[in-house]
Amino acid sequence: MALVWAICFCVCYAGCCASSIGSPLESSLQCSKYHFEEKVLEKLVRLELKMEMYEAKIKTWEDSIPTNLDKIDNAKKQTETFLESMRDILQQEQTRLNGSFHETVENVYLKSESKVKSALDLLSYKIEEYSESQNRRENALELLRSSFRQEQKQFKQEQIRLNDSVQKTVENIHLQLKIKVENVTDSLSIQIGEFENKSENAIDLLKSSFQKEQEQFKQMKIRLNDSFQKTVESISHQAEIKVKNVLDSFSTKIGEYEKRSENALKLLHSTLLQEQQLFNDSLQATVDNIQTETESKVKSMIDSISLKMNEFNKSESKRDNTLELLQSNVLQNQDRFNQSLYLMENYIEDDLKKAIQNLFSRVVVSECKDIVDVKSGIYTVSSLELPTLKLRCEDDKWTVIQKRYNGATEFYRNWEDYENGFGDLNGEFWLGNKIIALLTSIGTHELKINLEDWDGSKRYANFKNFKIDGASDKYRLHISGYSGDAGDGMTEYNGYYFSTYDRDHDTQPHLNCADHVLFKGAWWFYNCWNGNGASLNGKYTSGPSDSMQE
Structure with missing residues (x-):
């Protein structure tokens, strides 16, 4: 490589000298043609010497190349052997971890099932006691009525x-x-x-x-x-x-x-x-x-x-x-009995909720609201589906699922990118449809959208109910319960599928809204020409920021 770079340099230099001779400025030079040819010959001799030296070095390199190739082949074989052994070790470790993991899951499931069964048995027993007590009270009341x-x-x-x-x-x-x-x-x-x-x-x-x-x-x-x-x-x-x-x-x-x-x-x-x-x-x-x-x-x-x-x-x-x-x-x-029963039911219900939450916390992705003493920042959570997951939390309880503020990250992406997520949690990003579906699969979730216009004016939109289905249902959107001052630009997308430029699920025939020049971004489209809906993943125009939180 260095040789090629040197030859090119000399050729360019000679070319420059040649172009200089034929130029009008030659009249100012105070040397004769003889002296010039002499210098050229001297330089050519030097160049030939250097060429010979380079040829000798090249020959030496050519002689050493087979040895080096053998060494490289040996190193390659050793590397492949090492990689194969590492693959075996990794496979064994993964098998061991999977076995331990499944055993832990089964133990947790059995313990949780036992606790839930015990709680249900206790609840059934309490309900039977309450029924018997109710029957006794009714009998006593009937006896009192009969006596009266x-x-x-x-x-x-x-x-x-x-x-x-x-x-x-x-x-x-x-x-x-x-x-x-x-x-x-x-x-x-x-x-x-x-x-x-x-x-x-x-x-x-x-x-x-x-x-x-x-x-x-x-x-x-x-x-x-x-x-x-x-x-x-x-x-x-x-x-x-x-x-x-x-x-x-x-x-x-x-x-x-x-x-x-x-x-x-x-x-x-x-x-x-x-x-x-x-x-x-x-x-x-x-x-x-x-x-x-x-x-x-x-x-x-x-x-x-x-x-x-x-x-x-x-x-x-x-x-x-x-x-x-x-x-x-x-x-x-x-x-008093009803109050005690109500307290007991609340206690049992709380225990069941805690047991179910403990059970689901091992199965479903944790959220920002589940983290103790959470503050605005990035947190790492884990679950069975996603062993390590990073989330951006803001305002003590909100999990940020999308953020845009300067257009540095391209949002005109395919189905796989939107499914797995992209971008930087410290900058602009989309959390990923797979993660959002996991987050919203259990319980009730709210959606909060914060918008800031070019002139710095801020608006917001809240939705009491927000959920998207899994991949088998094409990440269908479920949203309702609007409040705020930004206008309801989401409810009309309720019940529609997610679309990208390579997966068209809108209702517009012969046209993919996500691939249209006016939008250039994935969303829950159903009609490209509806002017009331929002598309926060579309083409970015210069402005301070907009973000969407869940």
């Missing part, structure tokens, strides 16, 4: 019985009063009847006596008349005197008899009035006594019934209070 219904039924029966008893008692009292009044009335009627009979008998006796006297008077009058007729003449004057005397005497007797009869009638009437007044007073006193006694008995009975009702109401109130207290205790116990 029985007490209520007994109370109603007792109330009906008391009402019937009171009604019967009142009816009995009313019947007794009626009987007593009827008896008194009958007795009074009998006494009045007897008194009337006695009065009638006395009047009849007086009438009979008066009639007898009158009859005697008539007979006497007849006898007198007869005697008067017989002795009219002789004793007319005496007869008249006697008759007059008899009449006077008879009139006096009749007057006296009438007075006695009148006095007897007055006395009888007074006695009857007194008897009637006494009877009325006695009857009124008896009625008053009966009424007082009845009222007293009824009042006493009502007081007793009221007392019993009050006692029953108090006992019912006590039963109600006891029932309310019991129900309150049951509700409090149920609340």
Whole structure:
């Protein structure tokens, strides 16, 4: 190589000298043609000597080349042997690591499965206990309801019985009063009847006596008349005197008899009035006594019934209070049990989540939010799929999946580059569809897009739900829940496949949006001419920055 470089240099130098001779500046040189040829010959001689020296060196090199080639072949064979042995060692180490790795995975899986099974068994046991306790509470509540219904039924029966008893008692009292009044009335009627009979008998006796006297008077009058007729003449004057005397005497007797009869009638009437007044007073006193006694008995009975009702109401109130207290205790116990069960469920759920997270943390790629005390910077995480993975974390929890700010990194790339990722985490980069799919395959993820315009104005767009499917589904996009001030330029791509210039998955016929001159970048295209959608991997125009975070 050095030889070739030297020959070229000499030829160029000679050419320069030759071009200089034929130039108009030659007239200023103060040397003759002879001297010039002499110098040229001298230089040619020197050149020939150097050529001979170079030829000798070349010959020496040619002689040493087979030896060097043999050495190179030996070194190559040794290198191949060493590489083969290293490959064997690497294969053995890889086999050993794979066996250890699979054994570790199986142990972790068995332990996690055992923990999950134990947690599920404990949860099932707690659920059964809760069901049994719920059944016991329902049985106790049903027993309380049955007891309350029985007490209520007994109370109603007792109330009906008391009402019937009171009604019967009142009816009995009313019947007794009626009987007593009827008896008194009958007795009074009998006494009045007897008194009337006695009065009638006395009047009849007086009438009979008066009639007898009158009859005697008539007979006497007849006898007198007869005697008067017989002795009219002789004793007319005496007869008249006697008759007059008899009449006077008879009139006096009749007057006296009438007075006695009148006095007897007055006395009888007074006695009857007194008897009637006494009877009325006695009857009124008896009625008053009966009424007082009845009222007293009824009042006493009502007081007793009221007392019993009050006692029953108090006992019912006590039963109600006891029932309310019991129900309150049951509700409090149920609340405490529900709270304990809720805490236990939360505890079991937390343990299950931790166990599942521990299980998935060995299977799925870790994220920035899973790193303790994470700060903005680059972190190395690991999983079974990706033993070593570097992520850029920002704002304490966000995993950056794309960053562009100066156009230094070309984003017009093929499917494989976008699948595996490209760029520098300290500069512009795309994390890779494979990694993004792994990151979003478990749980719910948000997407945050920060944009900065040429004039320094900033905008942002947040999406509550973000996920992309795996390679078998062409990294289909799932996105929703927009908020922010940058405008929703992503939701319309929801459900569409990822496209690159060598993999066309858009809906535009006979045209690949990712390869079009207006876009020149991969995205979840479906229509090239939709002006509302964003394409953050497209052709970069000068501006401060834009980035997309997950």
